[in-house]
Amino acid sequence: MENNVNFARLLSEESSCSTLSSDFEYYHTEIFEQLPSIQFFQPEQGRQDASEDELGRLSRGPRDRISTQSLKSLAMCIQGKRHARRKMQTSNIGFLESWRQSQSTKTKRLWCKLGGAISGLLPWQHTLHVIEGRFGVGVNSYFVFLRYLVYLNLIHCALIWAFILGPTTFYGRGNKNDSLRFGGNDSVLDFFLGSGYLDRSPVFYGFYTRGSLNYPCLNTPLLYLSGIFAILLLSVIMEIRRTTVGYKHTWMLGKRSRMNVSYKIFCGWDFTIQDADAATHKRSFLRNDLKLYLEEQRFSQYEARRTMWQWVRLQLLRITFNLLVLSLLGGAFYLIYFAILTSQSLQKRNHNWLVSLLLQYLPPITITFVNLSLPHLFQKISSFEDYSFTMQVNVTLVRSIFLKLASLGIYLFFVLTTTPEQCPENQFGREMYKLCIFNFLAIVCNAFLVNYPRKLVQEKFRSSLLARLLGKQHFLVPLNVLDLVYSQTVSWVGVYFCPLLPLIGTVTLTATFYIKKFTVLRCCVTEQRMFRASNSSVLFHFMLLLGFVMAATTLGFTLFQQQTPLDDKIFSEYSPCGPFGNGQSVFNLAGVCVESLPNLAKIIVRYVTSEAFALPLILAEIMILTSYVSRGRANQKTIERLKDMLVMSSSDKRFLVKKHATVLRHKNIPSMHPTRTPSQST
Numbered sequence: 001m002e003n004n005v006n007f008a009r010l011l012s013e014e015s016s017c018s019t020l021s022s023d024f025e026y027y028h029t030e031i032f033e034q035l036p037s038i039q040f041f042q043p044e045q046g047r048q049d050a051s052e053d054e055l056g057r058l059s060r061g062p063r064d065r066i067s068t069q070s071l072k073s074l075a076m077c078i079q080g081k082r083h084a085r086r087k088m089q090t091s092n093i094g095f096l097e098s099w100r101q102s103q104s105t106k107t108k109r110l111w112c113k114l115g116g117a118i119s120g121l122l123p124w125q126h127t128l129h130v131i132e133g134r135f136g137v138g139v140n141s142y143f144v145f146l147r148y149l150v151y152l153n154l155i156h157c158a159l160i161w162a163f164i165l166g167p168t169t170f171y172g173r174g175n176k177n178d179s180l181r182f183g184g185n186d187s188v189l190d191f192f193l194g195s196g197y198l199d200r201s202p203v204f205y206g207f208y209t210r211g212s213l214n215y216p217c218l219n220t221p222l223l224y225l226s227g228i229f230a231i232l233l234l235s236v237i238m239e240i241r242r243t244t245v246g247y248k249h250t251w252m253l254g255k256r257s258r259m260n261v262s263y264k265i266f267c268g269w270d271f272t273i274q275d276a277d278a279a280t281h282k283r284s285f286l287r288n289d290l291k292l293y294l295e296e297q298r299f300s301q302y303e304a305r306r307t308m309w310q311w312v313r314l315q316l317l318r319i320t321f322n323l324l325v326l327s328l329l330g331g332a333f334y335l336i337y338f339a340i341l342t343s344q345s346l347q348k349r350n351h352n353w354l355v356s357l358l359l360q361y362l363p364p365i366t367i368t369f370v371n372l373s374l375p376h377l378f379q380k381i382s383s384f385e386d387y388s389f390t391m392q393v394n395v396t397l398v399r400s401i402f403l404k405l406a407s408l409g410i411y412l413f414f415v416l417t418t419t420p421e422q423c424p425e426n427q428f429g430r431e432m433y434k435l436c437i438f439n440f441l442a443i444v445c446n447a448f449l450v451n452y453p454r455k456l457v458q459e460k461f462r463s464s465l466l467a468r469l470l471g472k473q474h475f476l477v478p479l480n481v482l483d484l485v486y487s488q489t490v491s492w493v494g495v496y497f498c499p500l501l502p503l504i505g506t507v508t509l510t511a512t513f514y515i516k517k518f519t520v521l522r523c524c525v526t527e528q529r530m531f532r533a534s535n536s537s538v539l540f541h542f543m544l545l546l547g548f549v550m551a552a553t554t555l556g557f558t559l560f561q562q563q564t565p566l567d568d569k570i571f572s573e574y575s576p577c578g579p580f581g582n583g584q585s586v587f588n589l590a591g592v593c594v595e596s597l598p599n600l601a602k603i604i605v606r607y608v609t610s611e612a613f614a615l616p617l618i619l620a621e622i623m624i625l626t627s628y629v630s631r632g633r634a635n636q637k638t639i640e641r642l643k644d645m646l647v648m649s650s651s652d653k654r655f656l657v658k659k660h661a662t663v664l665r666h667k668n669i670p671s672m673h674p675t676r677t678p679s680q681s682t
Contacts, residue, residue, distance in 0.1 A: 123147070127517060133280065135475065135526055136288035141537050142477050142484075143513065149488055150509045152238065156231050156495070156502035163227025164499050165202060167220055171213040189353060192437060193360055194430035203433070203500045205425040206577040216596035221579035221589050228496050228555070235492065236548055243541040264289060288526075299388045318385050325381060325399055329406070332370045336407050339366035340414045363431075364438040367407050371486065372442065375400040375479045394539060397478045401543045404486045405550060411435075412493065412554055416561070423577035425497050428558075432494025436501060439487050440508040447515045447523075455523040475524045480516065481540055484509075489547030493554050559586055 124147060132140035190196035194204070201207060210220045268286055306314075343362040358365075378399045382392040415431050454470050461467050491505040580586065594605050607613055 124513065131517075131520060133282065133284040135520065135524070136285070136292070138477050139475050139520065141540075142475075142480055143516070145481060145537070145540055146484055146509060146513055146516070149484055150506060150513070152235065153491065153502045153506040153509060155234065157506060159227055159230050159234070160499050160502060163223050163230065164208065167213055167223050168202070168208055168211065171211040171220070189357060192357065192434075194433040199426055199430070203498060204429045205497045205499070206423045208499075208579045210579060217593040219589070221586075222593065224579045225586060227499075231495060231502070232492070232548070232552060232555070236545075239541055239545050239548060243538060243545060295389060314386055321381050321385055325378065328374055328377060329403060332374055332403060333406065333410055335370065336363065336366055336410055339363050340411065344418070361434060361438060363411055364435050367411060367435070368438055368442045370407060371404050371482070372446075374403055375482060379476070379478070393478050397482065397539055397543070400478065400482045401485060401546065404482055405489065405546060408486070408489065408493070409550060416554070416557065425578055429494055429497030432490055432501065433498050433504075435490050436487065436494070436504055436508065439483070439490070440512070443483065443512055443515060447519050451519050451523045473524045475520050485540070485543045485547055488544060489550060492548055492551035496555050496558065
């Protein structure tokens, strides 16, 4: 009965991590042949492998006495066992190899300590620990994502200074340096509308002219374009890397490698904690993880008990709700279209400053109102579709990001296709500037005019009808993340027309961090149902990639429109400005630069930009993709083998425990039932 062993991957989390140390050894005794793992591999390996193992053992020769027994059985402290293991490892190698290994170990420890010290210096690190302890990993992922966007915009600001602002500052703008003076027609409203003084400032595209830097391959227009391309290239590399790395970890873990509950309970505590507040945060973090795990297990059991009729009824219900969502999206897009037409038609009339301000901000107000109201409806709808809480979050994210990007796309289409006025690039930059400013104003008003008064009503009048109707506030991670994705998409779309938009984004994002921190810690309570942030963080960066695609498409359309005007009427009204003024374009300047290069460089550039280079490029991409796919499949097989080895090691442990219990039971039987002598029986 002991020889018939069946192996199966455990559905529980018992095999998610191994407790075997590297110094544990099985010895060639009677019980060694009875281990389940040995019996599993013996039919596949055969006698040849056994003979090779025997030769290997003979070739290794005698070992130290410490190596002939398990380190676990030695009566010494942990430091002594580590010293003994190092002695075992260095006994068969030379002095030079031993010194190299010790130096490698010291270097790794040094880098580990250095990384820990640098991570402790990161801004808002203590705030993130506090939020993670009180509200879980999901809410903390929002603030980590926000901090990442602040870093990204800071890098964009450095590139803007290096490629655009720096050359313009040092090499001048010709005879237009007097435009930075605050004139008599300028007012404070210009800082909200992007007109007047700001229209002549370095904020917008029209400020930058060719200046005195006028070489064929080193001039202001090419540097301007290089800076924008550097920003977009760096952004897409960082987003693709974060998306692929996050997806790789999610794929490697899979559905069965979930949180090891026993590890979290017995080994999850950090015994180096000495501060009472840190201990409270760590305890809250572990409790939130366990609540999340139990919620997922409860929903899995509920889903497994679902009948066929319940499944069919649920699918019909989901189809109905999806049709409702499509109807809401169509109504929102029509409302945005109507607001744009109304704003363009009424701006031509004479109004006072307040009405004019509202008319110019009518499209941003409509877009912001739609983006704030419909995601809440999407969240309510997803709660009736009987998804798990994590799936509800992801469905709401997908629907809401489609709403935000599609509404922004409709607005961009109308702005790009309207009749151009003087310096249309500045006009487009002003629209992106207004979207960025109004989105930040909406965040401020929502925090201090909605959330905080609502919290005060909850505290002062707890038993009132209004307090019961308002209910407790929860920090909705999907909707807040969508605001970040939307603001970053606006920054990418408008960076060509408004080069200082990353600087404005850095300031607004930093202020948003403190506003959201106040909202979470002061106005919100802990969510009873939490979601796993590892899967959703991949979706966060994937949504950013979609926003980047929209920005790249807008830039490509703008450059193509500059090269080929729509018709003669529009061309006569078109008044170019900025670095590509005076009839110049990106393609003309690039051609002049190529013609000024040496003959060999011209041949290389022309070959790279020709169709003949496309075939080897496609072949190289196919080879690289094939290599990555093959490596991924090999890693998948290795992961599966390691999981099976963990299962078999657990089986070996259980087998040895049973054997040990059997031996102890047989030893105790004579003492428990002593034999009676003949004299005693008489």
